[in-house]
């Protein structure tokens with residue numbers, strides 16, 4: 001058994017639950033740090049028996065003392081910092097959004113610095129970029145100019161700028177990953193959660209309308225989690241941020257793929273363009289990491305819908321698997 005001890009902030013969220021899942025399956029020691037007291041996403045992935053391998057800490061990322069205590073008490077060696085409030089929550093409560101997303105991230109860097117950790121992996125987002133009209137035609141190149149149009153995006157931008165200063169002043173290295181549209185089991189909230197909700201609705205045979213039409217780069221939550229683990233495991237010399245890649249699909253294309261599995265599912269979409277570019281170039285990520293995880297979309301949708309189908313047979317999930 002390795003002597004690595006991972007902390008996953010936001011471990012009860014979508015990407016967090018998948019990260020915990022992979023770490024537990026690998027036999028690593030995991031500390032879950034989350035403010036939530038419900039583990040419905042993790043329950044969909046790991047049995048109660050399997051969850052006994054996880055140490056659960058209920059804590060608020062915005063409180064520096066609680067974050068530092070978790071790092072010290074559990075002798076953390078590896079960090080996946082994923083906790084954040086997503087776009088709609090930041091829009092509703094900008095102050096809270098900044099406390100969690102910006103101050104919370106500083107709290108993680110400080111705890112890492114104070115406990116002698118030399119590298120962390122954390123979640124940024126393609127929301128650091130502006131709309132397509134800000135950029136030349138085609139996939140957005142690595143580290144194109146940041147021009148966020150949401151507060152959430154400005155918070156992520158602040159985090160990437162802070163990370164550079166932690167490297168410059170303290171040699172605390174970091175790798176930020178910028179997912180686009182994560183889908184899969186557990187993706188039940190946030191601006192781009194509709195493709196996953198549509199998959200669940202199709203399994204439930206309920207009507208659902210995807211709230212956008214423009215192309216999104218769909219990234220399977222399981223793959224994204226594996227990439228965060230890779231980023232935590234392989235320290236880089238500096239403060240890096242990487243776009244994630246993959247094929248981009250419009251809402252009608254996503255619906256067509258869902259219809260291949262559930263031909264009569266009453267899924268529709270509205271004509272609306274999301275306020276960020278449709279495709280990002282991940283060649284920088286590929287040049288720094290030998291493993292870049294990407295499940296082809298049709299396999300990912302198949303796996304997700306089969307997982308929903310199977311979970312719905314378990315009465316524990318009837319209350320959480322709703323759209």
Ligand SMILES: NC(=O)c1ccc[n+]([C@@H]2O[C@H](COP(=O)([O-])OP(=O)(O)OC[C@H]3O[C@@H](n4cnc5c(N)ncnc54)[C@H](O)[C@@H]3O)[C@@H](O)[C@H]2O)c1
Pocket residue numbers: 009010011012013014015016033034035036059060061062081082083084085086100104123124125126178179180181182183186187188189190192
């Ligand atoms: N899901 C996506 O498509 C996507 C895209 C780009 C970036 N990201 C980023 O990836 C990360 C993970 O996203 P996700 O989809 O898993 O999000 P999620 O909303 O499913 O989970 C976030 C988790 O953070 C926890 N949390 C919130 N406030 C907290 C606090 N004060 N203290 C401790 N925990 C707190 C929540 O309880 C939740 O379990 C986030 O940083 C998000 O901004 C996600």
